[in-house]
Amino acid sequence: xxxxxxxxxxxxxxxxxxxxxxxxxxxxxxxxxxxxxxxxxxxxxxxxxxxxxxxxxxxxxxxxxxxxxxxxxxxxxxxxxxxxxxxxxxxxxxxxxxxxxxxxxxxxxxxxxxxxxxxxxxxxxxxxxxxxxxxxxxxxxxxxxxxxxxxxxxxxxxxxxxxxxxxxxxxxxxxxxxxxxxxxxxxxxxxxxxxxxxxxxxxxxxxxxxxxxxxxxxxxxxxxxxxxxxxxxxxxxxxxxxxxxxxxxxxxx
Amino acid sequence: xxxxxxxxxxxxxxxxxxxxxxxxxxxxxxxxxxxxxxxxxxxxxxxxxxxxxxxxxxxxxxxxxxxxxxxxxxxxxxxxxxxxxxxxxxxxxxxxxxxxxxxxxxxxxxxxxxxxxxxxxxxxxxxxxxxxxxxxxxxxxxxxxxxxxxxxxxxxxxxxxxx
Numbered sequence: 369x370x371x372x373x374x375x376x377x378x379x380x381x382x383x384x385x386x387x388x389x390x391x392x393x394x395x396x397x398x399x400x401x402x403x404x405x406x407x408x409x410x411x412x413x414x415x416x417x418x419x420x421x422x423x424x425x426x427x428x429x430x431x432x433x434x435x436x437x438x439x440x441x442x443x444x445x446x447x448x449x450x451x452x453x454x455x456x457x458x459x460x461x462x463x464x465x466x467x468x469x470x471x472x473x474x475x476x477x478x479x480x481x482x483x484x485x486x487x488x489x490x491x492x493x494x495x496x497x498x499x500x501x502x503x504x505x506x507x508x509x510x511x512x513x514x515x516x517x518x519x520x521x522x523x524x525x526x527x528x529x530x531x532x533x534x535x536x537x538x539x540x541x542x543x544x545x546x547x548x549x550x551x552x553x554x555x556x557x558x559x560x561x562x563x564x565x566x567x568x569x570x571x572x573x574x575x576x577x578x579x580x581x582x583x584x585x586x587x588x589x590x591x592x593x594x595x596x597x598x599x600x601x602x603x604x605x606x607x608x609x610x611x612x613x614x615x616x617x618x619x620x621x
Numbered sequence: 622x623x624x625x626x627x628x629x630x631x632x633x634x635x636x637x638x639x640x641x642x643x644x645x646x647x648x649x650x651x652x653x654x655x656x657x658x659x660x661x662x663x664x665x666x667x668x669x670x671x672x673x674x675x676x677x678x679x680x681x682x683x684x685x686x687x688x689x690x691x692x693x694x695x696x697x698x699x700x701x702x703x704x705x706x707x708x709x710x711x712x713x714x715x716x717x718x719x720x721x722x723x724x725x726x727x728x729x730x731x732x733x734x735x736x737x738x739x740x741x742x743x744x745x746x747x748x749x750x751x752x753x754x755x756x757x758x759x760x761x762x763x764x765x766x767x768x769x770x771x772x773x774x775x776x777x778x779x780x781x782x783x784x
Contacts, residue, residue, distance in 0.1 A: 377649070378650065379649070380652065382652065382653040446746075446749065447747040474748050491749055581769060583771025584770050584771040
């Protein structure tokens with residue numbers, strides 16, 4: 369029997385197939401769903417990534433979203449919470465699958481340089497309720513390597529493809545446990561306590577990269593040198609300038 | 622409730638003719654549904670997929686001082702505003718997007734009549750999408766930031782004429 373401390377999860381909604389766990393969890397959050405509301409689906413037919421990108425999410429993978437309602441005061445650092453969730457996923461994958469994964473800033477989970485999973489998050493405030501964060505996690509767990517569509521076959525990887533099939537529910541439980549633990553630290557002390565571990569688990573630091581859509585910087589190339597205390601990626605550009613970015617798509621070059 | 626029990630519930634449902642099962646124990650509610658694609662939450666016309674992720678975040682709206690609105694505005698990189706014009710400012714550092722996705726139409730244009738609570742834009746920070754809603758009802762008179770630009774905490778984004 370597996371005993372996990374997931375007492376913060378209060379309301380579990382399981383589906384065989386959904387358009388998107390994130391969209392449903394968001395809708396529930398908007399309608400006042402309590403913290404710990406969880407939506408999990410065996411498959412998604414409209415799974416989404418950043419800015420409307422689609423996310424391949426067949427049966428066999430792990431696709432879920434949950435609602436958090438952080439107390440006031442962490443609004444300024446709430447985006448860094450994404451990195452904390454990434455860290456929770458990495459810890460759980462290590463424990464359950466015995467595999468070391470890394471965070472590609474800001475929200476991809478990589479294994480051997482290929483995409484094992486990703487995290488999205490939407491934040492907001494209901495008209496009466498406190499701020500909420502809806503986090504969505506997708507992991508290519510028991511997806512056969514040859515099931516990936518051709519356009520992502522070279523860049524995606526699954527635990528099954530690595531010979532490490534897992535029990536999805538067990539991995540999800542472990543991720544939720546790690547997330548709950550991280551969340552308690554984060555809401556009490558902010559991002560700083562986990563920053564060192566995030567840096568250590570960051571695939572991007574030290575790499576030569578190109579960032580598309582980096583706000584005012586547009587497209588920039590340079591070397592990733594650090595993660596800031598706010599969770600931003602610190603980049604030394606080819607022109608020698610040190611800048612901090614908070615959004616964009618990162619490509620290794 | 623532990624994971625083994627959750628698994629047993631799911632297995633029970635999968636091997637039965639039951640379509641939906643809800644169990645509540647020790648304050649934890651589990652709902653398992655078998656029919657693919659059917660949600661237990663009614664989707665109304667106001668919650669169409671393109672709009673589902675429109676979520677508001679708290680926005681500080683700063684009344685622009687009528688007398689020296691120009692100066693106050695310029696200090697924050699905004700254009701001068703007149704009496705009765707409310708400035709919507711960014712609650713965070715991030716990238717400003719005028720539409721919910723790259724293919725979608727902008728939420729608002731100059732001249733759009735908005736109501737309080739209506740989404741105006743998205744600010745993305747580390748792939749967390751924060752939807753910014755209007756604090757007031759009125760007409761958009763200026764959009765102060767270009768799509769895709771970085772905005773700072775407190776930076777004015779829109780001016781809304783309330784009279």
